[in-house]
Amino acid sequence: MIPVQGYSGKTVAVLGLGRSGLATVTALQAGGANVIVWDDSPEAADKANDAGVTLRDLTKQGAFTDVAALITSPGIPHLYPEPHPAIARAMVEGCPVDNDIGLFFRSFATGEWDNFETIPKVIAVTGSNGKSTTSALIYHILEEAGRPTQLAGNIGRGVLDIDEAHDGEVIVLELSSYQTDLARALTPDVAVFTNLSSDHLDRHAGHGGYFAAKRRLFAEGGPDRAVIGVDEPEGNYIANQLSEGPADDRVIRVSSGTKLGGDGWNVFARKGFLSETRKGRQVASIDLRQIAGLPGAHNHQNACAAYAACRSLGIGPRVIEQALHSFKGLPHRSQLIAQRDGVAFVNDSKATNVDSAAKALAAFSKVRWICGGLEKEGGLEALLPAPTVVKAYVIGREAAAFAMKLKGLDVEICGDMKTAVTKAAADAQSGETVLLAPAAASFDQYDSFEKRGDDFAEQVASLS
Structure with missing residues (x-):
């Protein structure tokens, strides 16, 4: 568990008592916060009692008089198609609204890190399609490479439910647009954008709002390195916004089906072969055609994104290639x-x-x-x-x-x-x-x- 920092002795409200909500309650309590909760379900009182917290109707006027922050579960609308009444009330009364992702990024680093030889890192993956497979594949490669790692977020465990970091550990987070849209802190070391297609349009008031939610992962905190799928205009836009020039290797461009050129750092798949190029020269190549866990061009794009993220951590091409062959894929995805x-x-x-x-x-x-x-x-x-x-x-x-x-x-x-x-x-x-x-x-x-x-x-x- 990641104890939440910054709220010791303060009252914090949690909206929604699902998996992430209950994990948030526990993490806030571990950090010394006084937690109150609200949930619309008929079983809310029982859930609050089991969690050892006070149930308060956060939709009523004056509900946030003594509250330092409202932490809402990602699935609860905060803006479109209309805000949940409790969130609307918090905003009217001037109470900051955040989610568990924001709490994670403000709480993950601790003073104990001063004793580590290698500072832990966070890789955050977002996009419309393939982010679960890409996240799981990065995690698998790290495990096969002998790197300590945990997988969390929109896949696996809740972000506040993971173990506190070990020396040199890499946390892999899959983040949905619901999670990136509201988080008040987004500071991954490596951020990955797979692709963009229309989805969740009612929640984001259209395609532009959906893209804006994804883009926050790159615009808010400024990752040290960004892996960007450039097969859509939005990906090209993010890559251009982050790069200082053609040879800026802080941005790794990724494509499935297009040969990428220039002096930058590129990873692309064509006709079943993954290629990595830097400064106009090919660095490595992998035959993806016989990898059973990654069938089709869309999975080749996932492989490119995962490969690029792991290469940014210094893992060698041959180690990554071996891990790709042992990846079994995820349930319900090809x-x-x-x-x-x-x-x-x-x-x-x-x-x-x-x-x-x-x-x-x-x-x-x-x-x-x-x-x-x-x-x-x-x-x-x-x-x-x-x-x-x-x-x-x-x-x-x-x-x-x-x-x-x-x-x-x-x-x-x-x-x-x-x-x-x-x-x-x-x-x-x-x-x-x-x-x-x-x-x-x-x-x-x-x-x-x-x-x-x-x-x-x-x-x-x-x-x-």
Whole structure:
């Protein structure tokens, strides 16, 4: 646990008693704060009692008279589409609002670090797609290289729930736009931007607001080194803003599909090969084509970003290459579930938006595509014409409406996962892939994308 610094003897309010909220309560108490809490759920009083804190309705006038700060859970809106009443009240009454990410960055370093031979570092990863795989891959490489490391944030443990740093340790954080948007302190040593596509538009009032939330990781604290995916204009913009010139190696540019030139530090993948260049010369090359845990161009981009982050810490190319080969991938992200009679069954339930689904479809040559769910803003046009799709099998409560937007594709409306898997498996020929890549959120039928992916795996396992 990371005891929170700066609030000893002060009253701090915590909004939301989920996983991150409860970890925040414990960390604040460890730092000597007097903690009060509010949660909208009917079980709030029981949660507060179990945490040993006072429940106070933070939506009422005067609730923040004696409060030094309000710490809110990332999932609670603070601005768009409208602020939670407690956050609105805090802002009206002049109480600073922060989240657990801000508390982490202000509390992670301690006086004990003066005795360390190597100061601990923080690598923070953000972006629309691939940030979980990139974060997990960086963590895996560090472990394989013998570096002490912890993985936290939007993946693994909460940031305040990790152990206090060891000498030379590297903390890897996956940070969502919800987490970067509000944090009052963002000071990673290495910051990674994977890519950008439209997502969470209601929470950020559009594409520009979503990008602004991601950009804060680079603009607020100024990382010592930045690894930037430059396959979209936004990535090029961040790289340009941070760089003092073409040869400024504080910025490592990353691409999947484009050969990057110039005198800067570049890592890119083309035709399945990763290349690192510095000052116009190739430094290293890795064949990614046979790495089972990283299939497709989108995973090659993840590999490039993870490679660049680890190279910035001085880890050698051959050590990284060995670690890439032993990486097993993450559940629900291009996860090979089974192979039956020459047909592969792949679970990419995390492909919840159009861009991530398109990349998943492009990773395979002939796809029986299971898709559908709670459609996000922006439509499905960017997925089409989907040349690798042999047939689409649509699930979800609004399957018929979703199917109508897949113009030009052979489509069958299935409604539920069992029907989709059964029909896709019956139709599939040897050499084809039955791929779950929904291009939609799961909440119309499932509590989470993980539950949806688990159902897909169970249905595949039950095939006769």
